[in-house]
Amino acid sequence: MSGERRPGIATESIHAGEIHDGSGAHIAPIYQTSTFTFSDMQAVNDWADGSGEGYIYSRGGNPGRAALAAKLAALEGYGRGPDVAEPIAEIFSSGMAAIAAALMGTAKAGNHIVTQQVLYGSADHLISGILPEYGITNSRIPGLDPNLLENELQHRSNASVVYLETPANPTLRVVDIAETARIAHKYGARLVVDNTFATPVLQRPLLLGADVVVHSTTKYINGHGTVIGGAAITTDRDLMETEIASLIRFTGGVPSPLDCWLTNLGLKTLPLRMARHCSSAATVASFLDESPRVAETHYPGLAHHPQHIIARTQMSDFGAMLAFDLGDYGAAMQFLDRLELCTLAVSLGNVDTLIEHPASMTHRVVPPEERAASGISDGLIRLSVGLEDPGDIVADLAQALGR
Ligand SMILES: *Cc1c(COP(=O)(O)O)cnc(C)c1O
Numbered sequence: 001m002s003g004e005r006r007p008g009i010a011t012e013s014i015h016a017g018e019i020h021d022g023s024g025a026h027i028a029p030i031y032q033t034s035t036f037t038f039s040d041m042q043a044v045n046d047w048a049d050g051s052g053e054g055y056i057y058s059r060g061g062n063p064g065r066a067a068l069a070a071k072l073a074a075l076e077g078y079g080r081g082p083d084v085a086e087p088i089a090e091i092f093s094s095g096m097a098a099i100a101a102a103l104m105g106t107a108k109a110g111n112h113i114v115t116q117q118v119l120y121g122s123a124d125h126l127i128s129g130i131l132p133e134y135g136i137t138n139s140r141i142p143g144l145d146p147n148l149l150e151n152e153l154q155h156r157s158n159a160s161v162v163y164l165e166t167p168a169n170p171t172l173r174v175v176d177i178a179e180t181a182r183i184a185h186k187y188g189a190r191l192v193v194d195n196t197f198a199t200p201v202l203q204r205p206l207l208l209g210a211d212v213v214v215h216s217t218t219k220y221i222n223g224h225g226t227v228i229g230g231a232a233i234t235t236d237r238d239l240m241e242t243e244i245a246s247l248i249r250f251t252g253g254v255p256s257p258l259d260c261w262l263t264n265l266g267l268k269t270l271p272l273r274m275a276r277h278c279s280s281a282a283t284v285a286s287f288l289d290e291s292p293r294v295a296e297t298h299y300p301g302l303a304h305h306p307q308h309i310i311a312r313t314q315m316s317d318f319g320a321m322l323a324f325d326l327g328d329y330g331a332a333m334q335f336l337d338r339l340e341l342c343t344l345a346v347s348l349g350n351v352d353t354l355i356e357h358p359a360s361m362t363h364r365v366v367p368p369e370e371r372a373a374s375g376i377s378d379g380l381i382r383l384s385v386g387l388e389d390p391g392d393i394v395a396d397l398a399q400a401l402g403r
Pocket of ligand 1: 095120
């Protein structure tokens with residue numbers, strides 16, 4: 001075998017970034033410490049003039065956090081050619097902390113954010129309710145339609161960032177990452193992509209031209225529902241050091257050593273889990289699509305999904321998030337109350353199947369008129385297909401839909 005051989009993504013998920021600390025421990029310990037000792041004043045002075053290395057204080061950095069960051073950076077850069085620089089990552093205490101740092105790192109008072117209509121509820125509120133108070137304005141382009149985006153950026157010379165989520169939460173609308181990056185860059189704006197639904201196993205935005213990728217690691221990356229966490233990954237070292245890493249250090253949204261350790265453990269099986277998640281979701285989507293009780297099924301893998309071709313082009317599989325419409329509020333309530341296996345809860349990407357009603361739960365903070373504009377109807381249900389036997393998931397949905 002030639003020296004050119006690169007490990008596969010499952011191998012990378014298991015081995016990239018792993019710490020071998022000299023104790024012989026097979027699994028890295030949890031560095032449950034707030035501070036780190038200096039050997040002497042020379043070491044203090046080396047740290048102060050930047051020539052020393054190592055850890056000082058766990059808000060600035062911790063070995064387990066660095067290990068998780070290295071693994072995630074390796075996955076987001078997996079398969080990159082020489083034209084894409086090696087990514088670096090920072091880990092946060094939540095997906096929202098990562099999104100806030102990515103947006104505050106790319107937009108300052110007087111700047112403007114252009115984003116799509118449908119967004120994760122809290123990201124929506126950050127952009128439309130919080131950042132404007134700090135002088136960062138925003139506008140919405142449904143689906144980030146390329147012509148409308150180009151027109152918007154022509155008239156917004158202060159737009160410094162385009163923010164997108166694909167597939168989007170909860171409607172599963174897909175946005176073309178490469179095309180959006182091309183247009184953003186033409187007008188001097190950066191592109192930040194929330195890759196939570198797809199994960200780097202299915203979609204790698206940095207390879208398609210995005211400047212920053214953000215994640216809620218709470219979801220598929222951890223995968224077991226034990227941690228709230230986030231990450232930001234970029235190929236722009238300067239942006240990472242002067243903005244994103246600086247923001248985590250000075251606003252303090254850092255993850256605990258235990259949370260990093262649990263997330264790293266979950267991440268090792270991400271490729272394996274995604275394969276099963278995707279195949280089960282395809283089964284569930286075709287069942288729902290054929291059910292006379294379901295008005296509409298939204299899943300990027302269905303041929304009638306409006307952006308099915310874009311999804312095919314930029315994703316290696318279609319993920320395990322889907323949404324379906326039961327027509328009205330009453331039908332949705334009755335269905336949700338009849339479920340036995342599927343768990344009524346917000347969040348997603350866990351080993352077990354989670355189901356929720358966006359209008360009452362995840363997207364309750366979005367004003368009703370905006371919900372309607374985003375396609376979040378009162379009959380819409382969001383499903384995160386888990387790793388149970390797919391026949392059991394379908395049987396539960398079937399009994400709850402009724403005869
Ligand atoms: C959950 C989620 C977030 C927010 O992440 P937290 O870890 O809950 O802060 C952001 N984007 C998407 C797409 C999500 O699903």
